[in-house]
Amino acid sequence: MFNKNKNLNLVYALSFMDLFAVGLTVPLFSNHLRELGASHFTIGLLNSLYSGLQVISGPIVGSWSDVRDRKSVLQITLLLCSLGYIALGLTNSILFIAIVRILLGVTKHTQSICKAIITDLVPPCDRASALGRSTALGSLGFIIGPTLGGHLIELNNGFFYVCSFTSVLFIVNVALTSVISEIKAPKKGQINQQNPIFTKLRYEFNKSITDMTEIDWRAFWDVFLLRFIFGFSVTMYFSQQSVYLKEEFQLSQRHVGYTISFFSATGMASAFLLHYITSYFYKMDDSCLKRLTHFFLLMTLSLICLYLAPNFELFLVILVPFSLSCTILRIVSMELMLKKASSTHRGSLSGTSNSIMSIARFVTPVTSGLISDKLGGHSAMLFSAVSPLVGTLVSLWMKLRTVDKKND
Template sequence: MLLKHRLYVVYTISFLDLFAIGLMFPLLYPHVRDLGGSHLTVGILGSSYSAVQVLTGPLIGSWSDIRGRRFVLLNTLFICAICYLLLGLTSSIYLIFVLRMILGFIKHTQTICKALIADLLPMEKQAAAYGQSSGYGMLGFVIGPVLGGHISEMNNGFFYVCCFTSMLFVGNILLTLFIPHIPTKHDNASNNITVISLLSTMHKEFLRALRELMKINWKIYWDTFLMRFMFGVSVSIVHTSQSVYLKETYNLSQVYIGYTISFLSIVGVICGLSMGKITAMFYKDDHNCLRRIYHSFCAMAACCFGFYFAPNIYIYYTVLIPFSISSTILRIVTMELMISKSKDDEKGSLSGASNSVMSIARFITPLSSGIVGDIFGENAVMLSAFVPPLCGSFLCLYCTRKSRV
């Protein structure tokens, strides 16, 4: 029973973390635009945050291996609470940039939650726990944008949202106190840990991971990784540009922007839960996954055209449904295709490499979108999202023809 309670503490931390992110997600970029920032400024802000997240993930992971999950979680959550409070107090774009870099460096709550689950449960029970943790987190991301949109409509609404977000991190600090310290192999030497030893551990882990990746025959997987990259770029363009696009094109308030983002998440969750039935009904003989991927890429490309030509917000919402469905199918099925090709001892490395590919897509997209937005306007940014899925559909046709030869 004690173990079950600890797991629910981890699930609650995951929920509150993505709830906090959901509160801020639709507000930050429009806020920067209101302060006088250009599309390029918004793009640099998004790209630099993603880059720092990718680079510091292994560092925070190594730190938690050495000092323990509880210690690292308490410290990182405290810094996050301070940063979000300061984010609401400042009107300087430069200070916002600095605070976002700090948050990008230390905010890896979801990663530490997954590590906690691995510490608490045996291997055979971890998959179900990861699924539950992800489900609670997605629920937070559905609720967050709606509530954040309503609060932001008040006078000094952005400040109140930042304060509320900071309070959520304080709540997670209190919850973390209920998680016991799990001993690590470094406990006896914890007082002698230095930055050099931490970086040395990170360096060894990096080299070990690199050796594992070098063993994989990447000629087999290049097409799947390219498909995931194209899908990641298109989805990232829509997600990072959507708040500014809806505000500038349809004059939508933050409340309705929040509802839009939550609606997109709900459709994605429903589609994910229905994937088994969708496959059984329409794709029984699609054993190599290519037909599902091809149809999804075509639908996504058509939806991106639909976003650009939508005459009103109601048509935009209608197009949003197949876009969310196709992006969810691509996220699941491209991973299924990769795993189906892999050997048992390659699955972990492939999963990690796949996450890196998606991170690269999230890194380059905000910057490129900012440049396109400043030169051609925000409408052109949404239109540019159709190019990657169009290329992805041609790649699927090539792979299908190649498999028949």
């Protein structure tokens, strides 16, 4: 029990440090590229490159953690991320930055591996609570990171300091991972550890690909669809948020940043409250579908109300239920997927889930841009309510189908 609690607390710390590190750099990346002379198209291309590589590498890295073990895979990927961020701060070449983004797109899977570790450690009845704490602490990191990064960037050669600090945080996470007690994923066969390292890596890569073919992917299409709808909904909103707030309420960029921090803080509180919400209102919701239906509907209504908000004060009030729905849908949709997963494929499915979210982040900017060009920016904000409405209908259909199967 002591080792289990120690490991869980270390995973929570990893989630916090990871999103703290990401929050330092990501909000500043586009502006840094503009200062280097990159066009908007180039910036979009680099962001799409990262998301596209996440789509491909997520299931592979997750399956690798099933074949090898979570701890060593996490250490290797964290170390490579650390090297990537220090390289990002040392270069002014757009081409070299693109190469570094390729490295980060392939290796940056900390959150999905952490979720797989939590699933290994925690029984099904406690997973939602544990995932909620991990999400809450990650949100806290994303509140602090952008604020500190905004101060560091104002120094001479500020982006270098931001990237260096980010790199150090990944090294700290490597050290934290080394303290975790050995977490072995179930394996179906081992290679002789005396073999050369490249032989072992080739074996692990081949076995990772082979194991992925053994998963019955058809059994997860509905869960992946809900994850995609959720990712599309949130990304559609955030792709419009800054422009909408500036045009509708004449907010400065600083106040837009405060609004994002308020959203993250509300999300953190929601994640901590998830256990109590589930205990009091959803005790019998073993399938997770009742929660998914309710909170997709809450997200739909919140987005419509955000569009209709006559002033900024009311906009902030409505952000609270929107943030609550985002946080709970992120956790509960992951819980539903992990309930269906076998112990030998949790890493693969966690990585695939991350890839589904990356696909949503990949296609949303294009969709948002087309709607804004054809119908106007405000229409794109209203259109963001369409996808969670679809999510409400899909989860309701899944719930009714489950009831019919039980009655049969």
